[in-house]
Amino acid sequence: MSDEKIIVDSQNRKFRIPNPTRLTKPPEDIRIARISSPWKIxxxxxxxxxPAFFLLYTSLFIIVGIMDNNPIMTLSGSLCSLPLLFIILRLYxxxxxxxxxxxPSxxxxxxxxxxxxxxxQTDMKTELKRYIIRDDSVLDLPPTNQLWFVFISIVLTGIIVSVLFFSQSTELFGVLLFVIIAIPLWLIGFSLPVLAWWGTSTQSLGLPTKRRDAESWLLAGMASAFPAFIFNSFAAxxxxxxxFPLWASDLCLLAISAPFxxxxFKGIAVALFLxxxxxxxxxxxxxxxxxxxxxxxxxxxYIGISLMGGPLGITITILIRGIGSIPGHAVWTAVTGTALGWLVKETDFKTKLEWYAKSWxxxxxxxxxxxxIDFDGDGDLSGYDGSDISFNSILEKNSSDPVKTNSPWLLLDSSGKIFNQFEIKDFPKSINLSNDGLSTTSSSLLPSGIMPPKSISAAIVLAILGHSFxxxxxxxxxxxPASYGLGETYSSLISIIWTLILIISILxxxxQLLKGIKIIDSNNIND
Incomplete structure (x- = not known):
């Protein structure tokens, strides 16, 4: 029989061994669950x-070597980059x-x-089916209250160590304690606020998200830092x-070059997912x-550099970047992403994009x-053998296909119960959108939120201006203040007060943007 094989042992005894069940296509309605492990991500x-950070600097060696016509530096940078690149590709x-x-059957x-x-082996007669499916498990993040609690604890720890560090009676103990916790403080301080904001935005938006998609977006953001770093280091x-005097050069780099x-580059990274x-x-x-x-x-x-400033320096940096710079970068890029999202709502654009991709x-x-090379494995070299790609057929498909909102993957808590971490609270549905995407409700700004512009150019300009400001x-x-002779103390105080104003503003x-983006759902605009 074709689905069995016969094995003969040394005593000439025959054993009939069934072949394993063949792989089949998984059904459309398959539902898969896994135990939640939120801290794994x-x-x-x-x-x-x-490895991504060190890859940034090894790639810099490659570029400098090419610019200086130094093959040894270029080769060294390449050799150091390969294992780092392999690690990243391996992880993703x-x-x-x-x-x-x-x-049962x-x-x-x-x-x-x-x-x-x-x-x-089963206790009853069963029919076995085997499938190979892609891991499309949903994004599983720790609860936001846990994340922010840990973040606050890290900041408080830094403050306590700073007090011990600068107190004469406990200075030695403070120094020893800082030496012990410096590296963990650095690693947790630079990463945990990002995860906290990630969890906050994900829960607020309420969009079920595949983990592999979310990780791809995050990795694209990391990758966009590479060309920006090169531009700021050489071109700018x-x-x-x-x-220009030194202060003017620094201001140009900070207010013009870096934001632009x-x-x-972040906008280009978002556009890759169009x-x-x-x-x-x-x-x-x-x-x-x-x-x-x-x-x-x-x-x-930045937080690594702030280690040189002792426990107070790293604590202030963690706090400012955790509640200011991180959401700033996220908000400015989200403005651009929203405009790109409005663009893909147009059926013609989506169809053209899909048609170009399939044609290529x-x-x-x-x-x-x-x-x-027999790329499609059909045994010949006749090229593409599939059905013809028609623009009109793709347009008809995109116009008629319903939007799939359900994910086949589920999360289970420790007790085995299904839970949905993407649930969001209800919000008023009496809000309308004008043609330019702005709220036209008569209610105040606070309950309705704000919406970024639909125009891509306007969104990018707004993001650059916000970053520049x-x-x-x-x-x-x-x-x-320092230029007008107020002294270091008063200048630092003014700078701290203004930084607090900026942080409150960006928060x-x-x-408001997170609130405003929910208006889309209240007006039955499909995503």
């Missing part, structure tokens, strides 16, 4: 940002799951051989006139996460098979 995030490789489903059997060896200083290149963005709310989520990924790389560097895929298959005023809040804007 945190360690995965740290495991990614460490596609995950496949082997599903074995045994269903009178025509079944008690023992099912498995291809990996061994067998699956070369553009600024050498006749960073928001552009084929998968479903609408403005989803675009906001993608942009917010990309911004968090960018902030993750920045945080690692077809051309790629034709090219690869044209050079003698933060950087410029932060720099001038200390420079101007208010972030809160």
């Amino acid at each position: 945190y360690f995965s995030m740290i495991g990614t940002v460490l 490789r596609p995950r496949l799951i082997h599903v074995k489903l045994a269903s 009178e025509k079944g059997q008690y023992l099912h051989p498995l291809p990996s060896g061994g067998s699956l 200083p070369a553009i600024i006139p050498s006749s 290149c960073e928001e552009i 084929p998968s963005i479903k609408g403005p709310k989803h675009g906001f989520q993608v942009g917010f996460t990309v911004g968090l990924g960018f902030a993750l790389i920045e945080n690692f560097q 895929s077809q051309d790629a298959v034709d090219f690869i098979e044209g050079v003698g 933060w950087n410029a005023t932060s720099y001038l809040s200390y420079f101007l 208010f804007i972030a809160n």
Whole structure:
């Protein structure tokens, strides 16, 4: 029999061994659950940002080596980059799951051989089906109250160590304690606020999200920091006139160069996900996460440098970046992401994008098979053998396909019960949107929130201006008082007060944007 094989042992005894059940296509309505492990993604995030940060500097060696015509430096940078790149790709490789489903059946059997060896034994007759599916498990994040509690605890720990550090009676103990906790404080301080904002935005938006998608957005944000770093390190200083005084050069770098290149590159990172963005709310989520990924790389560097300032320096940096700079990067990129989301709501644009992607895929298959490689595995080199790609057929499909909102993956708590961490609180539904995407409700700003512009150019300009205002005023809040002779103490005090104003402002804007983006649901605008 084709589904069995005969084995003969040394005593000439014959054994009939069934072959393992063949793989089949999984059904459309399959539902898969896994035990929640919310902190797993945190360690995965740290495991990614460490090699990504060092990859940034090894790639810098490659560029400097090319610019200086130094092959040894270029080769050294390349050799150091390869293992780091391998680690990142290894962490984010596609995950496949082997599903074995045994269903009661009178025509079944008690023992099912498995291809990996061994067998699956059941108490009753069952029919076994095997599927290979992609791991599309939902994003599983720790509760936001836990994240913010740990963040506050870290800040309080830093304050306590600072008091011990600067007190004469406990100075030695404070120094020893800081030496012990410095590295953990650095690692937790740069990463935990990002996870906290990630959890806050995810819970607020209420969009069920695949973990692999969310990790891709975060990784794209980290990657966007590379070209921004190169631009700020080489191109920007070369553009600024050498006749400028030092303060003017610094201001240009902070207020013009950094906001421009960073928001552009972050916007490009968001645009890479245009084929998968479903609408403005989803675009906001993608942009917010990309911004968090960018902030993750920045945080690692800035908080690491602040270690040189002792426990007080690192504590202040963790606090300011945790509740100010991180949501700032996320909000500015989310504005761009929302505009891109409005763009993909247009059926014609979505159809063109899909048509171009499929056309390029077809051309790629034709090219690869044209050079003698059987890419599609059909036994010939005839090129693309699928059905013709018609723009009108794709348009008809996109116009008629319903939006799928249910995810086949579920999360189970420790007791085995299904829970949904994407549930959001109800909000008023008496809000209307004008054609430009702005709220036209007569209620106050607080309950309705605000919506970013629909225009992509306006969104990018707004993101750059917001970023520029933060950087410029932060720099001038200390420079101007010091220039007018107020002294270091008063200048620092003014700078701290202004920083607090900026933090409160960005938190208010972030809160209002998160509220405003929910208006989309209240007006039955599908994402």
